[in-house]
Amino acid sequence: MTQELNFDVVVIGAGPAGLAAALATDQAGAKTLLIEREARLGGILKQCIHDGFGLVRYGEKLSGPEYAERFIEQLPGSGVTTWTLSFVSEIRREQNESILTVITREGMQQVRTRALVLATGCRERTSRQIGVHGRHCAGVFTAGTAQYYTNILGKLPTRRCVILGSGDIGLIMARRLTLEGAEVVGVYEAKPTPSGLTRNVSQCLWDFEIPLHTSKTVTRVIGDARLSAVEIASVDACMCPIAGTEEIIPCDALILSVGLIPENELAESIGVPLDSKTKGAVVDERNETLLRGVFACGNALHVNDLVDYVSESGEIAGKAAADPLNCARGLVPVECDHTLLYVVPQRICRNAAETERIFFFRSARDMDNATLTITKGGNTLVTKKFAHLRPPEMERLALTFSAEQLNGTEPLRFHLEEITNDK
């Protein structure tokens, strides 16, 4: 093991969140190290060769690699030290500092830092996690793995497939595989409505006449060495398969797009409290976790729908990590009821009144003409109307509160209400 190195800020993960965070800390004058376990920077964007990235940030339709390049090309002119093929295997805490063990090509390195930014992304749920029955033979892929085979390795993983789940990656892969000459028999979704963005349902399924079957799931995979068919069944309102509705669909692959989970093993190992709703860290508006000096951003914090927001959250975390608060934070809890899936941040800092804070939330169900109210101790601080809210589409809110509004220990409570015509 070599001598311990010292950095003001260490960013783990060089996807869009980590790249934005590292550039922001560098611009704020902090000595920054960016660590990435893969050989190339850009995270998952490297394999997303379709367009649609950067509409919010740049007003342009970029591919994933083009979007990532906008950040990567700034690195040589910055002071950021970048390590690729380097894996953070362990973090220890000493007072408010973090000591990282990093496996690199040159051997094991110890790095000490006063501020750590976790930008480790998310991972896909697998067939084991959703309990698909049958032999787990070859031919069962997550949509991200199928995307990696097709776009990075140039190998077609299927000739005729069924896609389970209508998350965005599954929708994008339905179109991608069709363009490569494979037959996508259909996308099957257990819920009554699709899980992906409306624009992806339209551009990836309807434009290519790929059928979407809602309230249906895969109950069994069939095959020995390689998958040869799947069994599909309708599901009831509780998502339980309905006996007698089974049908067998011959195919050579089952592609799963059944959800993403923030990657937070490192955060958990140092005791960062996680939110059971987002599966990411509990943070304040500066994206600082409840462990001082540890920040989280991007998909490690919560699964974002647009990469533009991922970069924004990286910048927020980076700026704050470069200039950590050395005073008590005075945190006000932020809560939501059953009408929302979640709200981030889950805390706000009372000391930072009058500054603009960015909130992200998702509604718990489809709503038209909805009103969001934010209350504190019986006082209504904010009301805002939304024409349409859909759980797959994340909402962004920029809000400013006065010191007076943030007085007291009561939480800020988010609540949504749909205004029906008979009200």
Ligand SMILES: Cc1cc2nc3c(=O)[nH]c(=O)nc-3n(C[C@H](O)[C@H](O)[C@H](O)COP(=O)(O)OP(=O)(O)OC[C@H]3O[C@@H](n4cnc5c(N)ncnc54)[C@H](O)[C@@H]3O)c2cc1C
């Ligand atoms: C398979 C997949 C496909 C996707 N496709 C699309 C798409 O088509 N369109 C779309 O809009 N969004 C897509 N997304 C969503 C996309 O992930 C986000 O928009 C965005 O890329 C998330 O950025 P991030 O920086 O938070 O995470 P990522 O891009 O996942 O980057 C995280 C980085 O952290 C690194 N890392 C993790 N742990 C460690 C460690 N211990 N040590 C060192 N490095 C580490 C990883 O190697 C990775 O490079 C996809 C997500 C997944 C998982």
